[in-house]
Amino acid sequence: MATVTETASRLDLYRSLARQLRADSIRCSTAAGSGHPTSSLSAADLMAVLLAGHYHYDFAHPEGLANDHLIFSKGHASPLVYAMFRAAGAIDDEELMTFRKLGSRLEGHPTPVLPWVDVATGSLGQGLPIAMGVALAGKRLLRAPYHVWVLVGDSETAEGSVWEGLDLGGHESLENCTPIFDINRLGQRGPTELEWNTDAYRARIASFGWDTLVIDGHDLDEIDDAFGTARAARRPTAIVARTIKGKGVSFIEDKEGWHGKALDPEQARKALAEIGAAPPSRTFAVAKPPAWRPDPQKTPAKVQLKTYSEPLATRKAYGEALAALGAARADVVVLDAEVSNSTHAEDFKKTAPDRFFEMYIAEQKMISAAVGMQVVGFVPFASTFAAFLTRAYDFIRMAAISRADIRLSGSHAGVSIGEDGPSQMALEDLAMMRAVHGSTVLYPCDANQAAKLVVAMADLRGISYIRTTREKTPILYPADAEFPIGGSRVVRGGGADDRVTVIAGGITVHESVKAADALAKEGIKIRVIDAYSVKPIDARGIADALKITGGRLIVVEDHWVEGGIGDAVLAGLTEIGVSLTRYQHLAVRAMPGSGKPAELLEAAGIAARDIVEAAKALLG
């Protein structure tokens, strides 16, 4: 039990720190001329108590796996988190004043350009589910002592992803994660839906499996108790803090029209006088985490891939390669959105059940958890139907800003899935994934190739994506063939008398092979290139083929006409200065319905007979 004096001095410490966090939030945003001081002020007391009383973090060693984690899901409160880094002595005042300026690490919203930031936030509703991923890895994989704290805005609880994240935490009993809801009543353009109805927040959060502490977010003692309780709790425990936006500065407290607005210098002067803090700022001690190291990982073994000679779906090869990878490497983890018997991620589950994570039908949660797990060093693969990765596009986009290394697998690509119809057909996934910064986009056509690409993905940085096919496809490659990222493969032709180049991917490689064989019977030789690496595309290889075939090119793909292999090829070729003389792009142009895979390929005009026709047209 703390004595009265100890308590008083602790509260004094918190009060000093809160004052400094408020002052620094205002100072840096006023210097920037933009930013979100009022959103910072509402949470300043919460974060002061956290930093000085409950956060265990070695700022000199951010890579330490025992460190606590703090994620600002309300990323716009960046002045506050930077003020915390300043208070901890991680950055100096000069750097704090570079906030939002060109070249500064202190961007408008936090990103891992700063070593103490796990992930980029700023697209609301993402930090909470990502935090759950960090906590899940801590609890189920590392058994680490760290606690994950996540500051959540009230406005962002409108995002369904917040409830997906809370569901994960409740279901997995993540008592090592504490979401702190900053209920300051005001959103960007006015009152939030629930304003200060903390009963409603409590009921919602509790219904997703959480104990919920409702507190006054400006009562330092109450905050202190709540954080202590939450950290010690044996059940997932969330904090709902009633706060005042702009707290501490009378003329902006609980006022509309002050979201995302910096104080002008005169207003800032008044505000700082009210707050009563004067720079230069103090450095406050932050508790170090306990001495702890994770169990040493086993040395990775050589991956023992299956080899294939009989037709097999690439999605099945994906699953089997994952299983082999999981057996060889202890850092590989797999997440799936309740379709692991379709994506075949279940093959991994069978061999490494402790590293398989069922995310149910919640793709946003799946990507978030994957991003969270890679924060602490794991190598996540996440899979669902490729069409349903569209559900998580914002999370994939943000993962790139987070400099996250995650691997995605989308099965059931294109019209060739057959009877299930267009809702289940990915026809925009290549476009979507190509337009992710630094991404790698792969699209195997046979099982041996799929297996090799899966293994390669484990060591890729950034966002990598493999598109797999529902139907069984013939084996084109020997098991020892290699498929470097950025390469391509000639699967038919290759001689100096090839007259047309056909670029295909996945299912259409097989249609192109059929076309080549049919044309060969008529004495027409074509070169078929398997563009298994859609990004980067092998522009040089294609250009070499075009020299032989007189610039005649067909691209055939099971994808909408926009943004897929066709666009990738054209962009790649023009980038290296190669122009086309005659081009045909066979892609999906009309809305498909149901039917057999072969029927739908024909209906879309991307079947063998269409390629034959296109080749003749180019020659004729």
Add this chain to the structure above:
Amino acid sequence: MATVTETASRLDLYRSLARQLRADSIRCSTAAGSGHPTSSLSAADLMAVLLAGHYHYDFAHPEGLANDHLIFSKGHASPLVYAMFRAAGAIDDEELMTFRKLGSRLEGHPTPVLPWVDVATGSLGQGLPIAMGVALAGKRLLRAPYHVWVLVGDSETAEGSVWEGLDLGGHESLENCTPIFDINRLGQRGPTELEWNTDAYRARIASFGWDTLVIDGHDLDEIDDAFGTARAARRPTAIVARTIKGKGVSFIEDKEGWHGKALDPEQARKALAEIGAAPPSRTFAVAKPPAWRPDPQKTPAKVQLKTYSEPLATRKAYGEALAALGAARADVVVLDAEVSNSTHAEDFKKTAPDRFFEMYIAEQKMISAAVGMQVVGFVPFASTFAAFLTRAYDFIRMAAISRADIRLSGSHAGVSIGEDGPSQMALEDLAMMRAVHGSTVLYPCDANQAAKLVVAMADLRGISYIRTTREKTPILYPADAEFPIGGSRVVRGGGADDRVTVIAGGITVHESVKAADALAKEGIKIRVIDAYSVKPIDARGIADALKITGGRLIVVEDHWVEGGIGDAVLAGLTEIGVSLTRYQHLAVRAMPGSGKPAELLEAAGIAARDIVEAAKALLG
């Protein structure tokens, strides 16, 4: 009060219909060789009672605005909904047996190819929030007598969008919508997270503002009561029905491994024997809706657009044009995701508050509600930061399959937003929107143009998208200029001595103009084309320019290098057989940080000086 005999005969009727729905669900899926009979059987009793006892629908007049709505959010239970259409006499047995076959209207998952289907489902978690949109329009706009029924699977409650939808219904008090949760305990690959924990479902649903009736989903009397109560309720009321997957066929009831699997003919024979129904099927009477017509709409007036001569942000012009459109047309509705003071949708709210809908920060809900509103004839515009439309990509994709006519506005495009940093910068939105089937993608560079394009969007079919800019931009066009969809505009040059063609959009049009003026001083004439219509792109116009400029082309855009204007131009040109001799693509290639708009344009290499340099390189 119904007499005992009346009740008995009503229950007999329900029982007969349920038997037929079960039998037809099995028959059509067995004939197809695929489909989801077990997911249909769990809800057969619910749907029998609905169709024969509570649904008010004139199948001969699906366009009637008084008709109830039924949305299968669990779209995979399509055999059941088609069996209902069969029972209502809307389709015959022969058509029922075309299920999942090429050319059939009865696709694997329902789509509005069928006139009695409002929207496509099959991507889980979408039907419920869309239903809320239909209900919202019924309650707040049409004051229509219709009731919206939505059949929801238990697995799909893992999707955050379900909670966004329930939040909307609770907040707007949509007592005219009844979600029916079919809690059959089994998902695709095994048990659901909550299995039969109906208490957990009740608590969650109730916490989002709903009265919740928990029933036995196979007790016809209990179902009947619940539907009657829900329809009559003055508060939003949901039904949580405990059901058994495969109910009615002993060997598949509550069994794993039966999701999405048709019975083989022998199994089907046994199943039909158990169910005790024999074709040909009966036609059951469905109650007609009451005679009702909406208030006649005022004749649309001519849209009185503001005209601009001073620099203005195109997002502001968007808002003002929306307001003008709203004043002229009563069918235009606007939705915004809590950023209407940034997107400027608030200008519409000021003039037509009854047709403005605040969706809070929930982009999936916003798109769903827009799709729901267009089902009953409204013309929705939905706006948020363009970056955050990625959050709703799956909903936009599905809206295209729904043949929905919706208009989207994304503000804050590209690095030119400045200090807020990459999380708020849309750099993939053009790629994403181009790859939507049948979409139109617009990108104005000045206020007069933005206003005209907004008006044009109101009459576009399908998904249309306008990308707006945060910063003020100069006025380039007179107020009476016209901007046809699929067109482009020459803003500098145009003579026979132009030496380089520059294609730009939005903010980069102004950089290109600066570059042209700088080059002109050095005696180098370039032609600057404003590609305000990104899809369809004006390939012919660009080709004409290229003829003049000797094939020399620069594309400059504030977007990632993939999928944007560059890809659109290359695809458009090659499609019409035009080849490039010399090409430079200026686009965003490195991850941006914070900074001033002008600084970030320069850092990305898409500023005037970069265009000048690229032009000289092409000429040099």
